[in-house]
Amino acid sequence: MSTLAFTAFTLNGVDAQKFLQGQVTVHVERLIENQTRYTAICDLKGRIHFGLWLKKVNSESFEIITTLDQSEEFAKHIRKFGAFSKMKLESIGSVFPSIVGTHTEFSTTETDISAWQLQAIETGQAWICQITEHAFQPQELRLHQREGVHYDKGCYLGQEIVARLWFKAKPKHWLHLVQGHGEAPAPATQLNKDVEVVNSIPTTDGYKALVVAKPTAMTELGLQILDLPEELNGDVARPVH
Numbered sequence: 001m002s003t004l005a006f007t008a009f010t011l012n013g014v015d016a017q018k019f020l021q022g023q024v025t026v027h028v029e030r031l032i033e034n035q036t037r038y039t040a041i042c043d044l045k046g047r048i049h050f051g052l053w054l055k056k057v058n059s060e061s062f063e064i065i066t067t068l069d070q071s072e073e074f075a076k077h078i079r080k081f082g083a084f085s086k087m088k089l090e091s092i093g094s095v096f097p098s099i100v101g102t103h104t105e106f107s108t109t110e111t112d113i114s115a116w117q118l119q120a121i122e123t124g125q126a127w128i129c130q131i132t133e134h135a136f137q138p139q140e141l142r143l144h145q146r147e148g149v150h151y152d153k154g155c156y157l158g159q160e161i162v163a164r165l166w167f168k169a170k171p172k173h174w175l176h177l178v179q180g181h182g183e184a185p186a187p188a189t190q191l192n193k194d195v196e197v198v199n200s201i202p203t204t205d206g207y208k209a210l211v212v213a214k215p216t217a218m219t220e221l222g223l224q225i226l227d228l229p230e231e232l233n234g235d236v237a238r239p240v241h
Contacts, residue, residue, distance in 0.1 A: 013087025
């Protein structure tokens with residue numbers, strides 16, 4: 001039985017889009033309406049504080065999903081930073097995930113959370129929960145390859161660090177799908193100094209996990225590196241032309 005759960009919010013008001021544009025890593029103004037995309041609110045060090053599934057209904061109405069364990073802190077964050085914006089955040093309760101193509105959608109119809117976890121891990125859909133907040137940069141999770149980060153948008157929390165890493169550096173660690181033996185390690189577990197678990201789930205022959213790691217460090221641990229979907233299998237660094 002999975003302990004993972006999700007909470008849905010609505011954010012409505014004339015300032016909703018402008019406010020989110022200054023918070024999340026995705027270009028909110030360019031979002032296609034009624035498509036859910038996974039994105040992030042970073043801290044000032046450019047690491048992901050909150051992981052969000054964001055759906056734009058229109059420029060004044062958004063649906064936002066967080067993990068249950070981040071929901072209270074997320075609501076406080078929005079009310080603090082949005083105190084002078086013309087908008088209202090409301091919690092609308094529990095929702096359940098399902099995979100649609102290469103993304104996750106949510107509804108009030110109950111689904112098998114463990115089945116979703118396995119599918120999400122196998123398709124590289126890493127997610128942040130309370131134990132992994134402030135641990136990973138968006139690029140390390142391949143968030144830009146999932147349409148969850150845009151590097152050509154204006155300022156947002158942590159944007160200077162996120163942009164500098166993209167334009168002037170190359171990550172030493174990034175997201176991989178692995179098969180391991182034994183008990184599934186918990187999120188945020190350091191398997192060694194160069195391999196950290198983001199998400200994991202037990203399987204019949206061990207576990208599958210999404211890890212942020214140096215490739216050489218995984219082979220030293222005896223982990224089998226599995227293929228991610230094609231759009232997530234490429235180099236995470238900025239293409240140099």
